[in-house]
Amino acid sequence: MPSLGPADRPPSVDALARSITDVGLPHPMLVDAARSAIAAGSPESAHGIALATSRRMLRPVINGTGTILHTNLGRAPVAVHQAERYTNLELDLTTGGRGSRMATAGDLIARACGAEKAIIVNNCAAAVLLVLGGLADGRDVVVSRSELVEIGGGFRIPDVMARGGANLIEVGTTNRTRVADFAKAVDDPATDVGVVLRVHQSNYKIVGFTEAPTTAQLAGLDAPLVADIGSGLLDSRCPWLQGGPPGWLAEEPAARQTLAAGAGLVAFSGDKLFGGPQAGIIAGDAELVDQCAQHPLARALRPGDLVLGALQDTALAYLREEGNAIPFWRMAALTVEQLRLRAAAFDATGVGDVVDVQSTPGGGTLPGVEMDSVGIARSGDHRDTLRGLDRPIIARVEGDTTYVDLRTVHPEDDATVINALRSLD
Numbered sequence: 001m002p003s004l005g006p007a008d009r010p011p012s013v014d015a016l017a018r019s020i021t022d023v024g025l026p027h028p029m030l031v032d033a034a035r036s037a038i039a040a041g042s043p044e045s046a047h048g049i050a051l052a053t054s055r056r057m058l059r060p061v062i063n064g065t066g067t068i069l070h071t072n073l074g075r076a077p078v079a080v081h082q083a084e085r086y087t088n089l090e091l092d093l094t095t096g097g098r099g100s101r102m103a104t105a106g107d108l109i110a111r112a113c114g115a116e117k118a119i120i121v122n123n124c125a126a127a128v129l130l131v132l133g134g135l136a137d138g139r140d141v142v143v144s145r146s147e148l149v150e151i152g153g154g155f156r157i158p159d160v161m162a163r164g165g166a167n168l169i170e171v172g173t174t175n176r177t178r179v180a181d182f183a184k185a186v187d188d189p190a191t192d193v194g195v196v197l198r199v200h201q202s203n204y205k206i207v208g209f210t211e212a213p214t215t216a217q218l219a220g221l222d223a224p225l226v227a228d229i230g231s232g233l234l235d236s237r238c239p240w241l242q243g244g245p246p247g248w249l250a251e252e253p254a255a256r257q258t259l260a261a262g263a264g265l266v267a268f269s270g271d272k273l274f275g276g277p278q279a280g281i282i283a284g285d286a287e288l289v290d291q292c293a294q295h296p297l298a299r300a301l302r303p304g305d306l307v308l309g310a311l312q313d314t315a316l317a318y319l320r321e322e323g324n325a326i327p328f329w330r331m332a333a334l335t336v337e338q339l340r341l342r343a344a345a346f347d348a349t350g351v352g353d354v355v356d357v358q359s360t361p362g363g364g365t366l367p368g369v370e371m372d373s374v375g376i377a378r379s380g381d382h383r384d385t386l387r388g389l390d391r392p393i394i395a396r397v398e399g400d401t402t403y404v405d406l407r408t409v410h411p412e413d414d415a416t417v418i419n420a421l422r423s424l425d
């Protein structure tokens with residue numbers, strides 16, 4: 001940093017800002033950093049403050065944690081292909097008339113999960129909000145007490161219902177709810193049930209003395225069944241994976257099978273097990289989907305063409321049954337043998353020890369599920385150093401050892417990780 005004038009006089013904000021242009025931020029951001037530094041009585045800290053600001057901006061990071069859907073790292077990684085060009089977002093190229101932005105990716109997803117129709121909103125929380133607004137505004141919604149959940153980030157089902165204008169009717173108990181409990185509420189002449197809601201227990205489990213009605217039982221009631229399956233598994237048979245469904249999927253509910261069992265609608269996230277960009281999908285019976293689409297909230301919750309384009313690519317990969325084209329499934333399907341082959345390159349350079357580790361699907365899905373994986377271990381806690389690199393590497397520490405799980409590292413980044421580990425010496 002150049003000299004800033006006599007030591008007994010504070011430097012001018014502008015001069016200080018001009019002395020830290022190497023950080024590469026626009027001038028107003030450098031001025032803010034300079035101002036904070038001067039206010040804190042340490043002008044020399046301006047450079048560090050500006051650097052911290054710069055590092056808050058979005059950039060690619062290398063996920064070495066082994067958590068495939070890492071909420072802090074944007075859940076499912078996706079490629080976005082779009083040049084600086086217009087798109088036919090709301091133009092029907094065949095007729096020249098107005099097209100529907102909700103339809104394109106929605107039609108493909110509907111085809112892939114056996115729904116009559118699907119529409120896209122910003123996330124699954126928005127999907128649930130819109131479904132309740134569209135089907136149960138001012139009406140009753142019946143939910144089991146075992147499913148009145150908080151998903152994370154303050155998404156609480158009872159609160160969402162209140163926002164959606166619906167009145168909550170709780171039935172059953174925390175551990176046991178029967179179809180008769182639902183039927184009693186639906187058939188009660190004093191109620192006006194717009195929706196029977198089922199919410200997937202994504203991030204917790206109730207074990208022991210439990211009971212819950214099947215989807216088919218609930219679908220037989222005299223009100224539309226909406227299933228918030230959250231995690232977005234499209235089809236429990238996983239036809240996009242050569243080896244079929246992996247064992248760890250176990251009893252995860254899937255969109256296709258939930259609809260086939262009679263649910264009127266399913267709602268799910270685009271960026272969990274679906275493996276696409278952040279989005280929420282409402283799929284099922286065409287009339288019910290239309291009721292949601294016509295609600296005034298729909299416009300406030302609709303995504304733009306960047307998201308819809310990435311979702312379309314993901315849906316096409318499902319229809320082609322190409323799991324390898326979906327980063328989540330490509331990583332999830334990696335075998336220990338494949339990972340060992342990659343680990344050999346790390347071993348050969350001596351930058352760390354090749355060890356067995358456990359990956360997790362993450363994203364608040366499949367609690368307790370672990371997959372055998374292969375990692376590189378270095379003694380000591382190196383998280384801060386690795387995170388501080390230009391290509392930040394997010395590693396995991398257990399005991400006094402730092403681990404980089406190769407399952408969640410893109411193979412093209414292996415060389416970068418090797419160099420980073422070497423630089424720790």
Ligand SMILES: *Cc1c(COP(=O)(O)O)cnc(C)c1O
Pocket residue numbers: 123124125126151155199200201202203228229230231268269270271279280364
């Ligand atoms: C994750 C989840 C949500 C919220 O999904 P977002 O896409 O993050 O809004 C809602 N419901 C269930 C059951 C979930 O698992």
